[in-house]
Amino acid sequence: MKSLADLEAIRKKTLDQVTLRKDEDSVRIVVGMATCGIAAGARPVMNAFMEEVAKRGLENVTITQTGCIGMCRLEPIVEIMVPGKEKVTYVKMSPEKAARVVAEHIVNGNVVAEYTVGAAE
């Protein structure tokens, strides 16, 4: 069983390797988590992003939640902000699509056009 004591080791290890990162340099993933988003499946999408980011050990990515983005029928909606680039809005997301967005957009820098709000409308 995992116990809280493990965290002490994790803290030591992380402080050793991580040089303090600056927030403005990081990629931001924002998941819409109002009632409409949650009902449409936002939670597994959010968890898929977390899992992909953790598995790949991506240090400069932050995942946050927001309320209603205002397009309930297109939920789950995810926005990706890469420093110096325009914000990209992905709609009708799923855990599988999340994995692809991490691999192609966040790691390789290629927007997955077919999942974007532009393609949906």
Added chain:
Amino acid sequence: MKELSLHILDIMQNSIVAGADRISLTLVEDSHADLLSFRIEDNGKGMPKEMVQSVMNPFVTGRTTRRVGLGIPLLKAAAELTGGGISLSSREGEGTVIEARFGLSHIDRQPLGDMAGTMLGILTSYEDIVFIYTHRVDEQEYTLNTQEMRDILGDVSFSQPEVMLWLSEYLNENETALYQK
């Protein structure tokens, strides 16, 4: 909602929007009493009395100026469908307590669903908020207090990959253990 854990997530979002920095969730499955209940308590901005009433009965207020919320009415309907109900009490400037009760063995009760995933998402997204989560299943229970994690981790973020993976396993192990006799 397909799962009760999604209602829980949704109701905790209300506490977050209300500016709470301390949220406690107590979830109990009691087979002797045939009851599943949860209680979410926060120290957010609270609501005036009239608001509590209109939130519980959004369609009788005739309000048209603002989009009516869905979260609490959906929870209320789901609970009542199983012979249960919800109660809401709030004080402006102090906080809010909401409690929901469901018939545990009622055929219309949604499954609880993925509590580990629910808690993982919310704990790592809002690490400035102290969460105290207790889940009891008959005689077995566990409690997670994020203040204890913070005290050990210091400046290390909950969303650091190593911490996130640890937390995911910790939650999953503890949730699973609750159902092992």
